[in-house]
Amino acid sequence: MEFDVRERWGRQPLWARWVLGVYLMGFLVGFGSHAADLARGGIHAYAGFPQVPFQVFFVGLVVLDPLVAVMVALMRREGVWLAVAVMVVDVCANWWGNRHWLRDDPGQLAGLLPLTLFGVFVIASWLPLRRAIAKALSGPSPERDSREKGTFVSH
Structure with a gap:
């Protein structure tokens, strides 16, 4: 069953x-x-x-990231899985690779904080987001149902 991207986004809860x-x-910020x-x-x-391996990963x-x-953006479940995998490796590699600098200058922690918070956000939201995407992709579409009945539903 194929859905267009606009419909996929529209079927997601706010x-x-x-x-x-x-x-x-x-x-996208990470890519930049x-x-x-x-x-x-x-x-x-x-x-x-x-x-x-860290050098290769960071270049990769x-x-x-894009x-x-x-x-x-295409609302692919695989994208959420890949997001988690990338963030787990990224956060771990940054903490491990910077551990000696953090020991010598704890002020360097400020540079790792945004990355770490984003990583925690991605990991914490992964399961509910994966479920929401799966539910939206498998459930009935209000727009498709209304087209089949000959009515129009506006969002």
Whole structure:
């Protein structure tokens, strides 16, 4: 059963639309941040992290962040799953990679706070949001039902 994107968003409860909007903003801000880092430092922008897998992951966020944003905008359940996976790895990698700087200068914590709060938000909202999207995608559509009856429903 195919739904257009506008209908998918319209079938979501208001709280879910707000949560999805926050996801979109957060991942687009993340993309902008990582794109700016790469523009300034090139492929070695994250050389300050001694762990090569972290460096590769942070460079890869230039692809992963907009991918999550597109999947969320298209109201794909996989987008919510990917959002959680990206944020878990992102938050853990940042905390682990910055742990020695945090020990030496606790003021660096302020830089990790927005990322951590967004990560907690994504993780905390994941299950209710996944359920809301699944319910909206599988349930009857008020617009489709009204078209079948020959009436018009306006939102």
